[in-house]
Amino acid sequence: RARHAYCCMLSNPQNLDIGNLISSPSTSPFARALHASTYMLVVPNQRCSIYSRVWCAYEAFLAYSESKLIFIASGPVPCLKRHMSYIAMIIVVVSTAAACVAFQYDVARVGRVVGAESEASLRLNAFASLPCLLFIPTTVVRSLPVMRIVAYISAVLTAAYFGIAARIAVELCATNGLVGDYTSRCLVDALGGLALCIGAATMEADRLWRIRAQLEASQLSAGYTGRLRDAESSILADKEKIMQELMTSGIEDNVDTAIQMLFDAGASSPPLRTAVANAGTLEQAGYWYLSQVVVVWSSCINVCLSSIANRFEGHWFYMDMGYCHASHMTKVCTEFDDEVACTSVKSNCSIPLESPDTWLAFLGLLQAGAWLLIFIAQMQDKRGFSAAALVRILGVGGGCILFLPLYAFGLDLYDNVVGLNLLLLGLMPAIIVLSAAGPGWTSRLPLVGPLIVKYL
Numbered sequence: 001r002a003r004h005a006y007c008c009m010l011s012n013p014q015n016l017d018i019g020n021l022i023s024s025p026s027t028s029p030f031a032r033a034l035h036a037s038t039y040m041l042v043v044p045n046q047r048c049s050i051y052s053r054v055w056c057a058y059e060a061f062l063a064y065s066e067s068k069l070i071f072i073a074s075g076p077v078p079c080l081k082r083h084m085s086y087i088a089m090i091i092v093v094v095s096t097a098a099a100c101v102a103f104q105y106d107v108a109r110v111g112r113v114v115g116a117e118s119e120a121s122l123r124l125n126a127f128a129s130l131p132c133l134l135f136i137p138t139t140v141v142r143s144l145p146v147m148r149i150v151a152y153i154s155a156v157l158t159a160a161y162f163g164i165a166a167r168i169a170v171e172l173c174a175t176n177g178l179v180g181d182y183t184s185r186c187l188v189d190a191l192g193g194l195a196l197c198i199g200a201a202t203m204e205a206d207r208l209w210r211i212r213a214q215l216e217a218s219q220l221s222a223g224y225t226g227r228l229r230d231a232e233s234s235i236l237a238d239k240e241k242i243m244q245e246l247m248t249s250g251i252e253d254n255v256d257t258a259i260q261m262l263f264d265a266g267a268s269s270p271p272l273r274t275a276v277a278n279a280g281t282l283e284q285a286g287y288w289y290l291s292q293v294v295v296v297w298s299s300c301i302n303v304c305l306s307s308i309a310n311r312f313e314g315h316w317f318y319m320d321m322g323y324c325h326a327s328h329m330t331k332v333c334t335e336f337d338d339e340v341a342c343t344s345v346k347s348n349c350s351i352p353l354e355s356p357d358t359w360l361a362f363l364g365l366l367q368a369g370a371w372l373l374i375f376i377a378q379m380q381d382k383r384g385f386s387a388a389a390l391v392r393i394l395g396v397g398g399g400c401i402l403f404l405p406l407y408a409f410g411l412d413l414y415d416n417v418v419g420l421n422l423l424l425l426g427l428m429p430a431i432i433v434l435s436a437a438g439p440g441w442t443s444r445l446p447l448v449g450p451l452i453v454k455y456l
Contacts, residue, residue, distance in 0.1 A: 005041070006033040025058055025242050034062050042262065043073045044216045049224035051259060054233035058242045061228065064255045064268075071267040071286065071380055072216055077208045087151065087201045091159040095197070098163025147207045151291075154200040162193030180316065185309040188302060195298035203291035213266060213287060221263045227256055269381035271440030278443035279450035285439065286380060288387035293375075296395040297368060300428070303402070304364035307420070311358050314348040324349035357417070360424055367428040374435050385442075386435035388456035393431050398423050 022028040034040060040063040042050065050056040063070050169190040172183040228246065233239035246252045254273075261276055262268040267286030276282055318324050323345055333342035352358050375386050401419040434442055434452070443453045 006037065022238065025238075025245055030055065030059055031062055034059060034068070035066060037068065040068050040070045041073050042070060042220065044219035046219055047222075049220055049222050051220075051224045051228065052231055054231040054239045054242050057228040057231040058246075060259055061242075061246055061249070061252075061255045064258045065249065065251060067270045069267070069269045069379060069381055070258070070262055072213070072220060072262065074209070074212060074216065077205075077212050080205060080208055083204050083208060084201060087155050087204050090152065090155045091162075091197050091201065094156050094159035095163035095166070098160040099167040101164070144207050144210060147203060147210075151200055151203040151207065154203065155197070158193060158196035158200050162190065162197050165190040165193045179313065182309075182313045182317065185306060185313050188305045188309050192298065192302035192306075195302070196295060199291045199295035199298070201291075202294055203289070206289040206291050210287070210289075217263055217266070224259075226260065228252065228259070265384075267381045267384075269379070271438045272381050273440075275385075275439035275443040275453050279453040282439070282453065284384070286384045288384045289391075292391040292395065293387050296391050296398075297372065300364065300368050300394060300398070300423075303420075303423075304361040304368070307361040307364075308352075308358060311352040311355060311361075315350070315352050318345065318348040357420070360420065364424040364428065367424065367432060371428075371432050371435060374432065378435075378438075382435075382438045385439040385453075385456060389431045389434045392456055393434075394423070394427050397427055401427075 022030075025031060040059065044050065051060065060070070062068075165186065169183070169186045172181060172186055175181075176183045178184055178187065229243060229252065231239070233242075246255075257276070258268045258273060261272060261282075264281060264283045265272060265285035265287075272282065272285060275285070322328065329342075329345050329349065333345070347355075371386075371390065375383060375390075378386060401422055402416060405416050405419060434456075439453050439456075443449045445452070
């Protein structure tokens with residue numbers, strides 16, 4: 001975050017004769033301030049593009065030649081709090097109603113039903129996955145009306161799920177504490193429902209932020225011809241000096257491309273310019289949606305925590321019920337000749353920390369934490385790429401791997417061993433590597449690099 005800013009209209013004595021200050025463009029206060037800066041913030045004008053003026057064009061030239069990060073200033077969104085309050089009210093009302101409906105169930109038995117391999121468990125997981133699936137269209141169809149519809153539908157579904165899950169978790173915690181009778185698993189489900197509610201609320205904020213960004217981009221491009229040499233100046237001598245420096249630099253066309261990238265992507269930086277050179281035009285590359293990041297990242301955390309809780313709670317439950325006695329295990333596996341029941345008994349009676357699935361879930365948590373640290377540490381020009389890698393690879397790919405078998409074959413999320421292995425050993429490491437590399441280095445990969453950048 002920048003602590004200081006230089007604004008020429010406030011720094012230069014505009015009402016006095018400043019000819020001596022700007023007689024040489026390369027040693028002018030504009031150039032010196034930009035040379036000492038890290039970023040250049042572009043503030044759109046409501047009436048015409050700032051790049052229709054020659055000194056602004058010259059600043060763009062300097063920022064490009066000195067490899068500065070250029071991004072568009074974003075103003076406050078009108079009515080943001082009002083729109084967010086609508087979503088919040090829907091979530092509160094629906095979740096409260098759902099919690100009241102949940103009172104009719106025997107909550108003392110719900111925990112065991114959730115942990116059991118039963119039709120009720122499958123229905124609950126399927127209901128929890130619906131809001132996640134609703135977010136998938138917004139990753140490929142960036143339509144603002146679609147986002148608004150999905151936001152309100154998701155708010156209703158996630159609030160209903162959160163209300164039921166929270167009611168079950170509170171009741172079981174009051175009875176058992178944090179563990180026992182699958183209490184910890186239900187508590188994780190409730191926290192996952194809360195994260196989905198936050199995702200639904202932030203989707204409406206994303207829509208409003210995107211509307212504002214589109215307005216600012218249109219203001220920035222209004223009246224701009226696409227060529228800096230067409231910029232105007234109130235003093236002809238200033239334009240002649242600046243145009244001479246532009247032409248002798250040999251990078252005038254590159255600067256025009258960088259400015260166009262600013263309009264398309266919302267930011268312009270060396271990594272983005274490298275990606276554009278290798279992969280072509282990248283629209284909205286500098287933008288990312290908070291709601292999608294919240295939903296996908298929290299879902300990954302939820303799957304890992306639920307897997308760990310399921311493993312420990314299942315072990316404690318089977319031990320408490322006496323299912324792990326040698327006589328019972330022999331009876332189930334030999335006399336009943338039930339392969340599914342035998343596998344379940346062997347799995348739940350084994351020590352959780354000796355199971356590879358438990359350590360795989362811990363690895364997933366570490367990977368999710370590593371991605372978040374990379375994302376937070378990145379600059380604005382790379383965050384859009386990292387967010388797209390998370391959402392479009394883990395969100396879309398992981399959703400297909402885990403949820404399609406659930407709906408098509410009734411395969412519970414935590415029995416989908418192949419899907420979890422692909423998710424945590426394949427997709428997550430790939431996302432971390434791509435996020436750390438950024439769009440510039442990724443686009444340099446032979447053959448596949450430009451395709452990956454273009455997709456993301």
